[in-house]
Structures are given as C-alpha cells and as structure tokens.
Amino acid sequence: MTRGNANDRDDGVWLSRRRLLGATGALAGAGYLASAGGRAQTTSTIELGGEIAGWRGRSPEEIADETNPTLRLEAGQEYRVTWTNLDGFGHNIALLDDDGGVLERTSVMSEEGESQSLTFTASEAMAEYVCEPHEGSMRGTISFGNETVTETTTESDSDPVVPEGPTVALDRIAGGFEVPTDFAAPPGDGRRFVLDLPGQVYVHTDDGLREEPFLDVGDRLAELTAERGLLGIAFHPEFADNGRFYLRYSAPLADDAPAEFSHTEVLAEFTVNEDGTGTDPDSERVLLAIDEPTPYHNGGAITFGPDGYLYASYGDGGSPKDMGPGHAEDWYDANGGGNGQDVTENLLGSVLRIDVDGESDGNPYAIPEDNPLVGQEGLDEHFAWGFRNPWRMGFSNGELYVADVGQSRYEEVNRVVKGGNYGWNVREGTHCFGTENVSDVPEECPDSTPPDVRGGEPLRDPVVEYPHQRDGEFIGISVVGGYIYGNDAIPGLEGKYVFGDYSQKGNPRGSLFAATPTEDGQWDFSELRIAGAESGAVEGYLIAIGRDETGDLYALTSAGDLGGAVHRITAAEGEAASSTAAGTQNATAATGSTGTAPTSSTAGTASTAGPTTGSGTTGAVTDRRTSAATDTSRTATGRGTSTGATASNPRTDGSGASATGDTNGSGGNASGDTTATDGPGFGVLAALAGVAGLAARRLGRDK
Template sequence: MNPIQHTQNRRRRRAVGRRRFLGLTAAGALAGVASGRGRAQDTRTIELGGKIAGWQGRSPEAIAGEENPTLELEAGVDYQITWTNLDGMGHNIALLDKNGEVLKRTSVMSEQGATQTIAFTAREAMAEYICEPHRASMRGAVSFGADTPAANATTDTTTENAVPTGPTVGLERVVGGFQVPTDMALLPGDNRRLVVDLPGIVYLNEGDELREEPFLDLRDRLAELVGERGLLGLAPHPNFAQNRRFYVRYSAPLADDAPEEFSHTEVLAEFEANADRTSARPDSERVLLEVHEPRKVHNGGAVAFGPDGYLYTSYGDGGGPRDTGPGHASDWYEENRGGNGQDVTDNLLGSILRLDVDSREGNKPYRIPDDNPLVGKAGLDEHYAWGFRNPWRMGFSNGTLYAADVGQNRYEEIDRVVKGGNYGWNVREGTHCYGTESLSDMPETCPTATPPDVRGGEPLRKPVIEYPHARNGETIGISVIGGYLYDGSIDALDGKFVFGDYSKEGEPRGSLFAATPSQQGLWEFEELQVEGAEGGAVEGYLIAIARDEEGELFALTSAGDLGGSVNRITATETTKTATAETSARATANTTVTQTTTMARTRTDAATTGEGTTETTVTAGTETTSGAATATEPTANESGTTNRTETSADGAGFGVFAALAGIGGLAVRRLGR
C-alpha cells in the first residue's frame, strides 16, 4: 500500500468512525433500562478519540477539541462513552475511583479507526478515566457538579517538553528508492557501502549513486513478508578486501525440522563476493545457523563484528501474547510465564550470540570462542548475553557493544552489553518490574538478580538509556533505534551517543536523540531538531542508524516525506563542523533535502503476500505503550468492542506496517 494512500484510508476510517458514533448516539436513547413506572431512562453519550498523546474530546460540544477533557457527570444517570482508536496502538478505557481502583474497564483494542463503547451508571465514587496501557498521557478527570472537585489525578498541565530540546541538525539524502532499508555497512578496504532492503535485496552504494544491479538478491529465499520478517542485517568480514566474505540475517520459510506451529526459520549465512567485489555469488551461501521462530515478530536481526574478530548477532524473544506461549521456555522466575529471555538452555532466543566464523568445530560450521560465558557451564555455548526482548539494532563504539532493546508497552532501553550480562527481560522492562498476568497492574517489586542457584545469582543489569513512551502528555516514541557514540564532524554531537525512535504515535515521523554518557545512572539525553522539518522530527519512519569510516552517522528511513532512503546527519549554522573540509561538505544541504541521488522506484523489490493486519496491544502501569502485544480481547462485562482481535503477536521492533507500500506487509505501523 502506498503510504499516502494509507494516510487517506486512515482519514476515511476516522470519518466512518464518527458516523458510527452518531449512530450509537441515536441508539443510545433506546438503550436505557425501563424504570419501575415503565419509562425508558435516557442514556447520555460521550464521544472521544484515543491516541497515545491523550484523549481527544469530540462530543458533547462542551468538550469538543479538548485534550483529556474533564467529564461532567450526574450521579445516577446512565452514560456510554464511545471512543475511536486514532493511531492504531493498543488502548482501552477504564473508570477509576479516587484510590485508583478500577471500577469498570474494556479490553485492549488496537485497530485504527475501530470504536469501542463502555456503558455505566454514574456514581460519585468515579474519579477519573484512563487508558491503562498509556495512563501517563491518556487520563482525564470525572467531576460531579460544581461542589465536587476534579480528581486529584488530573492531567499533568506542565508545559515542560517530554525530552529537552537539543542541537539542530540537517538530514542530507545520500540515496533513495528503497522500500525499508534495514541496514547499511561499510565495505572494509574502500569507501563503498552495502544497503540492505527488507524485501530481500542488497545494493552497492558508491558515493551518491547506487549500482543498478543488486549486489545480492535473496527474494526467492525469504518467507512471506509479514510481521518483522525479511532481510534484516548484514556485516562484511573484517578481512573482506582479502576474503570477500560477508554475513547476512534473513527470514526463511519454516524448516522441515521445526515445530509445525512455528512461523519461520531465521538464517545466519555467509556469502562470498565476486573478484571485483561488485556483486555476490548467490551460490556461495554457507548456512551457519538456523533458529526456528515461534512468531513472525521479535526476530532481532542485527549482525556485527567485534574488535575481537568474532561475529555477534541478535535474536528477540520470539513474540507471542505478552511475549509468552508456544515456543517460550520456562525459567527460574515463577511469577511470570516464561519469555525466553531468562532461559539459556532450551533455545537461543532473547539473546545476543558470539561465534568464530573463521573456524569450525565438530559438526558446527563455526567455532565457539573459548571464553564465551557458558562454555563448560549449563546452557548453550553460543550465548554471549541474554535477557533481551527484541534487540533490533546494535553496534560497537570504542570497542563496546550497545544494543537497542525494544520495550513491551511502557519503556524503551539501550543496553551497554557485556559478556555474560543478563538484561532482565521478562522479569524487568528497563529498570521497572514487569508482569505477564495483568494488563493493568505491574508488580511493585521484583528480583534484581537471579537466585544463587541460577548462574551464581547474576545481576539483572540496568540499561544506560531508558525512556517511557510518553511524558507530560507528549509522545516520545514507541520503538527504540540503536546508534553509536558520535565521532564525526559535528562539534555539538562530539562524544554523544546518538540514537533514535522509529515513530511518534505510529505515524511516519521518527526522532533522533543525543545522550551524554555518564559513569553512573541513566544517561540524560536531548531530542535533536531536524532543520526544515515540522516539529524537528525525522519525516519518515526511522528504521536504523548507520555509520561510515569517518564516524559520520546516517538515518535510514521509510515512508513519509523522506521515503525509503539513506540520509547523512549533517551540521547546520548552529552546529558548526570541526574542520573546514567537513564543513564544506555539509553546507549546501543542511536541511532535509533531496540531493542528486538515485531515487528510482523499484516496483520489483517488494514481495507481495497477504494483506493481513498486524495489531498490537498491551498493558502497562504508568507509562505508555505503543506497540505492544495484540492480546485476545474477549468480551467482558465492562465494555463492548465492534471488533474481536484474533492476533496475539507481541510487540517487537514493529510489525513493518504502513511502510513504503510493501503489499505483503501488514498495513499498520512498524508494529511492535
């Protein structure tokens, strides 16, 4: 689906949703219960729109246009609140009393444009209404007349930005025409780069040009492009100039030896380039590792070589309802159903692996490094670190590995990865406790280490960067995108850790951030402002951040105004470069420009498939959600929905939805 068409369709859904509201309003007068004298009691209707940033008042007229409006009710009167899902994220509505106890709630619904109704008789115990997965930003007060004060948990009216404003940078398009560029890698020995496109093609980038012929075409080896499946990552061998070898991660059809109920098989493979290193030899594939995935999401997919010469690759926890279910192993934490992150014996999911691809050992096409943390201990020797949910992108900076682990429904995190490190999932989400049993109530306490009989009581390591999905009624982001310590030409970013987020509220508007490293505690960060862009945002979905040989960084985007492109992060007048040479390179196009690049449309680059809709939901305590798991919203006494969700795939880096018109991808957001 074309992203512009997707936006138009979404607008139509909203219009339809409003007409559906009016129909429900008309029907509301007939929905009352007859009184003892045989008269029907009128039901008053309130209409809201729901998105991560807050509830939007629609009717009655007194609340139209207000964000998180106070609802003026009369005790003893019947009401129905009908709300429309405006952003396709996982939301519900719940009525709370003054102590924060839930009086009535609906199930979580994540279809954009769908409506949901909660009916109730007003009573003065009611104090506020919230969306449980996004209670930090979607909450409003309930009031009963002038003598009744608004609830003490009314919306935060502070004007402080959710994230402090940082330096202004430019985005200079280098090359475009991609569908969903998932990775970019510098070829050692020259200044050429390989750009990975999700539908299965690798392109060779020389300067500001793309070589016409694909460097590698794997479309015929991929599973159907739904969920987060596709060509996910690439890393050239450090000695590529001599041995011409490189390594890729891709989603293949389910292998014959995999459980029938599983989704697909993730393949780590080695290929060899031709003599002049302008294309790969498709018949040179050597499969190193096959990992069977229970779901089509949470695949990880990053590939990188460390300073030790070993290959590192990341795997998500396998997805599923609240990241549990078939394909998930039991672990030591009995309070939660197993989520693979805490298991190191049954499978390789929820982990970062380290392999020696230059040697072979036994019947394996690789060797296990002698100092891998589980060698000689209980567990699979390939593990390097574990306790991850979905480490979508990762990379080395100054010899240290940093991984961006996409959160469930509340927090995003970046981890400084060490050998044998346990990063807490699914005991903890970032620095906070996580529970698999409730959509609304997270545990107040949880372990900070494994028991002594589990690998000696290893600590659950905290991230170096963490942020909620929303703060002060403003969305920060929904899926973290990992980056690097900056070592390029922009003085204002020198020594900062530059990273980003895929989207604001599910729309093709991403974010770039710069964090200041510190020795203790979480790193503080600012939001970079993209010059010439509305609100300083990245005008497209941010898919990845890449780096070149000079330490300059690139934003890889899809859909939106930027489309599928590679964009160099450049200096502006307020962020002068360190040298005259690099300054000259950045002057002409410091805004989001369309420089002379190859922006041809590759209509053959997308593999078509089912247009299934991927949904996300989840629950949360205090911060917001974005892409979370699509739970199975069953009808309950607290509300009704006009659609039954059947998908239960967990939130990941995102269901690659609404991205650049790939027919086989779920039409939604990069759906977690």
C-alpha cells in the same frame, strides 16, 4: 532489591485522566454528548478505526480524522463504540480506570476490514480506552461532561521533558525504499550498503544509488507481516580479500519446526562474485536457523566485534510478557516464563557470539573458547542474555551497545559485557515487571539470580532509560540504537552516543537523541533538533541509524514526509565546525575491527574513497524508482534448497517447547476470555504494518 514504581503513573504510559482534561477540547455533538438537561434515551454511537499507529476518529464529526481522540461522555448514558480493523493486526478495545484496571474489554480481532462493537454505560471511573496488544500507540483519554482542569504551570514545569540538544540537518542521499532496515560500509571499500525490508541489498556510492540490487533474497522470505523481513547485514573483517558478508532474514517455517510456530530466523553467509559488483544467491551458506514462536521480537542486528567474531541479536520470541507457547520456564517463579532468563532451552532473548571462520561439533561455525557458558550449563553460543527485543546494536570504541525495546513503559540502551544478564522479564529497564498485570508492577523484585543460577549473577542496569511518556508529553515507544560520534563536524556531538526512537506516539514522527557517556550510572541525554522540520523532530518513522567508514552517521526512515530514505546526519547550516571531520576517526574505530583497514575496493567500478565527511553534499541524491522489489510478477514460493536446514547446516531449535494456541503476536486469544498486554514489539516494523503490507502486495503475497 530493585524497587518498582506502581504508583508513579507520570513516568509510565498510565497517565492520570485529569492531567489530560485541560488539553482536550469539548466534543459536544448530537448523539455523542447528552445534553445538560437530562439523560439521553437512546444509545449514542462512536465510530473509530484501529491500526497500530493509533485509533482514528470517524464519528461524530468532532473527532473525525483525529488520532487517539478524547471521548467526552456523560455518566449514566449508554454508548456503543464501533471500530473497524484497518491493518489486519490483532487489536481489541478496553476501557481502563485511573489505575489501569480493565472495566470493559472486547476480544482480539485481526481480520482487516472487520468491525466490532462494545456497548456500555458510562461511569466516571472510566479514564482511558486502549488497544491492549498495542497500548503504547493506541491509547486515548475519556472525560466527562464539561469537566475541565486548569493547571498552574511554573517555569520549571514548562521545561521540556527531554532537554533540547544541538540542531542537525538530515541530508537525503537516497530514497524510494519500502522500509530501509540496516546500513553497512565495509572499510576501504567506498560503498554504502542499504537493506530494504522486502529482501533487497542496494549499493550507494558517491555517484548515487545503483538501480539493480546487489543481492535479492526476496523469494526466500516469509510473508511480510509484523516484524519479518530482511533485517540485518554485516561484512567480514577481511571482506576486501574474501568477499564474504552476512544477512539476517525471516524465512518460512522449517519443516521440522513446531507446526504452530511462525517462521524461522536465518543467519547466512554470502560471497560476492569475482568482480565484486554483485552476489550470486546460490553462494549462500546457512549458519544458524532458529525457529520463532511468533512474527514479533526477532531482534535482527548482526555486527563483527574488535575480536573478529560475529555477534547476533535475538528477541524473546514475541509472545506478550515473554510467556506462553515457545517460551521456556526460568528461575523466576513470580513471573511466567521466559526466554530472556533461560539459557539452556533455546537461543532467544540473547546476544550470540560465533566464529564464522571455523567449524565445530557438526556446526558450520565455531564457538569462541571464552564464551561465558562454555563448560557450564547452557548453550555455548550465548554471549549475553536478558533481552526482550534487541533491534539495533553496534560497537563504539571497542564496547558493544545494545538498544532493547521495552513492552509498555520503558525503553533502554545497555552497555553489554560478556556473560551479562540485562534483566528481562524480571525487570523492564530498572523497574520491576509483573506478568500478572503489567499496570500493577511488583514493588520489589530480585537484583540478581539465585546463588544456584550461575552463581547469583547481577541483573545489569541500562546506561540509558526513558519512559514512553512523562507529564503528558510523549518521548517515544521503540528505541533505536546508534553509535558514539567520533568526528568534530557537528558541534556539540563529539563523544556523544547518538541514538533515537522510531515514533513519539505511533505516528510518523521519530526522534534523535544524544547521550553523554559516563563510567557509572545512567547517562543524561538531550533531543537533537532537526533543521527545516516544522516539528523539530524526524518527520517520518526512524528505523535505524547507520555509520560509514569515516564515522559519519545516517538516519534510515520510512513513511511520513521523509518516506523510505537514507539521510546523512550533518551540521545545520551556519553551525559547521571550523575543521572537517576527515581523519578524526579512523576506519578501525568506526567499524570495531582491530585489523588494518584495506585500501582497495573489491569492486573495480566503485570509488575507493569514502564520502566527504560532514558535508552532506557529496554524491548524487537518488531515488530507487524501479527494482525487483516492485516486480509484481514475483511470488512468495519460500526459500530454495540452499537456505534450508540440512544435515550439513543444522538448525538450532529455537522452541524449547511445543507450541499450542495463539501465536499471532496479538497478545490475546480469540475468545476474549483473557487478553495479555503487549507493547509495540520493536515498534519499528510492527507499527509500519501498512508499509510492510504494501511491500507484501507488491511482491504478489497475500497480506
């Protein structure tokens, strides 16, 4: 049996109130903290703004402009907390005790600009205030009177929670994006392709970023809210010969989908034009169209494996705790739902594997004969399952690594094998998970399915796991998958798995990590220091990590000081290796393809040489100043007939059940009778609600 850790609050998001008191300043303002001489006779008012990135202090003056400010109260005094919705996503406010129990709460409110108040009498049982749908980033401390705690810090206590690793530089190669979501470099082509959330594919060469999109599918996307948009790209192993590549994007809800669902996730093939410099949108061939119950937990990664098959990741459908409308029943009766453990009703919560070079049973793709459920109960497209929101994944040295975003407490990276079950929603990482109350997890849970469920398959542990925070120090809230670095240009990184997290506390400050692979057990990892950054961290949201054909790695960022940009990860000045990385990793290892890398480009004007490895200075550094993404004359008319679910391109139904009730992903109903708790989704796009909203407005869409 796997042991839970319900009482180990330091490892999760449930911090002890007293642990944080010593780090907070006194907030003694008129009408905010009652005087020591007696109880105030009037209700004291506290004003906040609420957005996924965190609570924003407004008044009294002592908390103005602070993120997740400490609320210093006096027991017995009546308070009114009034907060305003700043981003149009579903939020509420709840007061918790030291054990995470809810003492007071409001209903979920999702109208931007709307305000809500909670009036209560302060009690010393109150420890924290949170937004339950986004408790990972919208969380603050409550303290009382002049109570302070002086903590004795030993030398071991002062060590960072995550050890410091090598220092690297982020050399910006292109900018001006809204939210760059993915990056790919077909072998032998010499070009780097960057996706932007509103629907554009851009090309970067050693001469800089081309202004006109290589392809624009913005008019085929659903409204850009939550985690919807253009999400993933992959190039066929024979791209140099056949010009075929693949996109994952969020389309408007299909006509035959359950009316209460959010949208339809499309996996489509496109073919470049004859000279290879662009793509006709009408070349689209839809392979899969999967209906999603909510706009959250879409996954979105696609990649070709060494076997030549296409792998695609899908999240659990987005409702909190993998339960509710659109979430199938499964074998684990102790938890309600869900899609992560189901393999018979839909394709959600899984990594799929298909053969794009064949057709079968009326589908525009074939099923590899050795897929694990072929000839067994279950849908044949499945390769592995038990995922919550596998946002980014990729092959390194022939093995598939999938980063799965956790809910409230833990993030994880899995080394994925055929037929593997990775535990959600029985477990979050290696820890038991309970759908009744996520702050009171079960002490025990199964470590395998029952014998009558696929023979009692084991629930596999991740190779990397970390809590959102430990000992009062934030680590991250949404893991971003990466690759094993095979070059030697950056000292200390060769052979390490480089990955990251989009934000340390909901603010635009991401992290890069490097883990040391081992055959068994969990991998130790350290945090990379960013040269020139005052904080030493990524000074923006980390959206994704890309890799080119030479093995160089790239960080894709949005917002913050870095903005929407692509940065090559290089050695910090003075720390470069004595030899360059050129030639140390061939295109086969970098792309996961077993075939010989083609030597000619499909574009007559593109350079056939890859970028100079590790230099960080090759090619022009450019910003995308103008593009179709900022053309306000365009409207969101939905997808054209070429992307629809037709008889020749059948839609795989992702529902498994009819949907009723709330599907907005807010984690609670409008009445406030019950409010489910959800983490940050994959965090990357959900916490960029303001950025996505900007993109939507630029496209002429209503937010």
